[in-house]
Amino acid sequence: MGRTIFSGRWCHGGGERMNTDLFEIIRTTRSMRRLKPDPVPPALIRQVLEAGTAAPSGGNMQAWRFLVVRDPAIKTAVAQWYRRGWHEVVAPRYRSGAPAPGSSRERFDRMLAAAEHLAEHLHEAPVWIVPCLEGGTHTRTSGASIYPAVQNMLLAARALGLGATLTTLYLLFEKEAEAALGLPEGTHSYAILPMGYPLGKFGPVARTAVEDVAFSDRWGERWTEG
Numbered sequence: 001m002g003r004t005i006f007s008g009r010w011c012h013g014g015g016e017r018m019n020t021d022l023f024e025i026i027r028t029t030r031s032m033r034r035l036k037p038d039p040v041p042p043a044l045i046r047q048v049l050e051a052g053t054a055a056p057s058g059g060n061m062q063a064w065r066f067l068v069v070r071d072p073a074i075k076t077a078v079a080q081w082y083r084r085g086w087h088e089v090v091a092p093r094y095r096s097g098a099p100a101p102g103s104s105r106e107r108f109d110r111m112l113a114a115a116e117h118l119a120e121h122l123h124e125a126p127v128w129i130v131p132c133l134e135g136g137t138h139t140r141t142s143g144a145s146i147y148p149a150v151q152n153m154l155l156a157a158r159a160l161g162l163g164a165t166l167t168t169l170y171l172l173f174e175k176e177a178e179a180a181l182g183l184p185e186g187t188h189s190y191a192i193l194p195m196g197y198p199l200g201k202f203g204p205v206a207r208t209a210v211e212d213v214a215f216s217d218r219w220g221e222r223w224t225e226g
């Protein structure tokens with residue numbers, strides 16, 4: 001097991017055959033919020049991290065740092081802030097609002113149930129990857145130098161049969177959560193990616209059609225293939 005993802009070969013990743021069809025992976029990398037507690041082999045964590053460090057960053061400065069958290073005490077301390085953000089702010093807002101575009105009420109309610117599960121079990125995910133940036137300002141531009149790495153890691157995890165979710169709602173309590181993560185002064189986290197073997201199956205993502213979100217030359221003019 002555990003050939004590097006860049007080899008382009010088929011191999012085994014924690015029981016599920018590794019998938020190297022990029023477009024299939026992109027179409028089926030949905031948030032996997034229900035995870036088994038089984039540990040993730042360090043070789044797979046390494047492959048995910050390697051995918052992260054293959055991402056572009058402004059000037060190739062690679063100011064990213066990735067905190068790999070497996071310590072239950074740290075996860076428990078940080079997860080309380082996440083849970084508070086979910087119960088006090090995010091869950092009430094989603095529950096009283098409309099479903100996401102392209103989603104039905106039923107599908108949206110399933111997503112909320114999964115999100116509630118994650119809020120209650122975040123600390124039980126066997127491993128978290130916390131992508132951070134060291135120094136500099138923390139703006140939209142700096143985010144552009146870390147989120148490509150985040151997406152690479154989500155895709156790599158899925159390719160290896162690992163489930164993960166991009167989460168940010170702990171940032172409602174940014175200071176407290178980053179203190180619990182032990183981040184040094186000037187270093188900030190951009191997400192927590194709880195990762196592990198999924199309880200459910202990977203499936204296609206639900207998204208608005210390209211025709212409804214892409215414009216051709218002029219804003220508002222639908223893009224078509226023709």
Ligand SMILES: Cc1cc2nc3c(=O)[nH]c(=O)nc-3n(C[C@H](O)[C@H](O)[C@H](O)COP(=O)(O)O)c2cc1C
Nearest residue numbers: 029030031111115118165166167168169170205206
């Ligand atoms: C910027 C950002 C922040 C997110 N934060 C959270 C979060 O804190 N908790 C969570 O459960 N999901 C979070 N998500 C996951 C989205 O809810 C999810 O990607 C979206 O509902 C689409 O579902 P899918 O990934 O299953 O297709 C976040 C996604 C993004 C891009």
